[in-house]
Amino acid sequence: MKSAVLLFPGSNRDRDMIKALEHISGNPVATVWHTETTLPEADLYVLPGGFSYGDYLRSGAIAARSPIMGALKSAAAQGKHVLGVCNGFQMLTEAGLLPGALMRNASLHFVCKNVELQTTSTNSPFTQNMASGAVWQCPVAHHDGNYFADSETLNRLEGEGCVAFRYANGTNPNGSINDIAGITSENGRILGMMPHPENLIEDLHGGLEGRALFESVMQTLDAA
Amino acid sequence: MKARVTVTLKNGVLDPQGKAIEGSLSALGFAGIAGVRQGKVFDLELAAQSADEAKQEITKMCEQLLANTVIENYSIDILK
Numbered sequence: 214m215k216s217a218v219l220l221f222p223g224s225n226r227d228r229d230m231i232k233a234l235e236h237i238s239g240n241p242v243a244t245v246w247h248t249e250t251t252l253p254e255a256d257l258y259v260l261p262g263g264f265s266y267g268d269y270l271r272s273g274a275i276a277a278r279s280p281i282m283g284a285l286k287s288a289a290a291q292g293k294h295v296l297g298v299c300n301g302f303q304m305l306t307e308a309g310l311l312p313g314a315l316m317r318n319a320s321l322h323f324v325c326k327n328v329e330l331q332t333t334s335t336n337s338p339f340t341q342n343m344a345s346g347a348v349w350q351c352p353v354a355h356h357d358g359n360y361f362a363d364s365e366t367l368n369r370l371e372g373e374g375c376v377a378f379r380y381a382n383g384t385n386p387n388g389s390i391n392d393i394a395g396i397t398s399e400n401g402r403i404l405g406m407m408p409h410p411e412n413l414i415e416d417l418h419g420g421l422e423g424r425a426l427f428e429s430v431m432q433t434l435d436a437a
Numbered sequence: 438m439k440a441r442v443t444v445t446l447k448n449g450v451l452d453p454q455g456k457a458i459e460g461s462l463s464a465l466g467f468a469g470i471a472g473v474r475q476g477k478v479f480d481l482e483l484a485a486q487s488a489d490e491a492k493q494e495i496t497k498m499c500e501q502l503l504a505n506t507v508i509e510n511y512s513i514d515i516l517k
Contacts (some may be wrong), residue, residue, distance in 0.1 A: 314505055
């Protein structure tokens with residue numbers, strides 16, 4: 214699996230993501246600055262967490278309109294795989310690559326803690342090797358993770374198995390509708406999620422549960 | 438040409454910041470508050486020659502960046 218991480222001013226989870234991708238794939242990971250207009254050849258493009266543009270206007274809003282995003286939209290339209298974590302998820306919704314929006318946490322607090330996540334759909338390349346219905350601990354760290362979509366969009370997401378992850382056992386940290394923590398596109402090739410699977414890769418992280426996600430998508434991409 | 442864009446949350450979209458402000462106003466002794474919704478205001482200065490031209494241009498700005506139409510409405514006032 215060849216992967217590339219897109220970098221924006223204010224990204225701060227990019228190195229965690231690069232480390233995770235290197236660790237899982239065994240390949241070097243390309244990086245792309247937001248002012249570029251073309252992407253390096255890769256199987257998986259990743260939008261990392263952080264606070265791009267200081268969360269000005271709306272979280273992810275400015276980054277979603279930066280020059281590199283045109284190339285990312287083209288790549289997605291051609292069926293490339295895209296992962297957005299935390300601020301990356303916010304960018305994906307702002308760019309229109311995933312539906313809905315991520316609003317201020319209902320508590321108004323920044324939350325930085327472990328939550329319980331349930332893998333609710335194993336339809337996508339990202340979740341195919343994960344145990345359906347399994348609940349695992351995963352860190353979150355965000356101020357704007359309160360997922361919202363209108364009822365029509367929500368029904369479609371739920372009906373088509375596009376809700377990949379849900380906060381479980383009353384651990385919803387942000388008021389997200391239907392406890393949604395992560396969603397995929399219709400074709401399953403774009404995943405956006407607020408929790409940080411890239412922080413559950415090595416023993417020192419205190420858990421290895423994030424590996425299954427990266428290994429899942431790698432299996433698909435390496436078989437292609 | 439000067440214009441003001443007001444962006445507000447759509448009806449039915451939860452506004453926790455508005456709720457917190459409402460609570461704080463009540464705590465200050467302001468009674469009878471039926472609701473508070475927080476929004477954003479953008480003051481723009483444009484080179485546009487006419488109000489129509491400005492409005493067209495600003496509508497595009499709102500659709501593409503200033504508002505997230507999934508959750509927000511916008512209104513445009515041309516101030517001259």
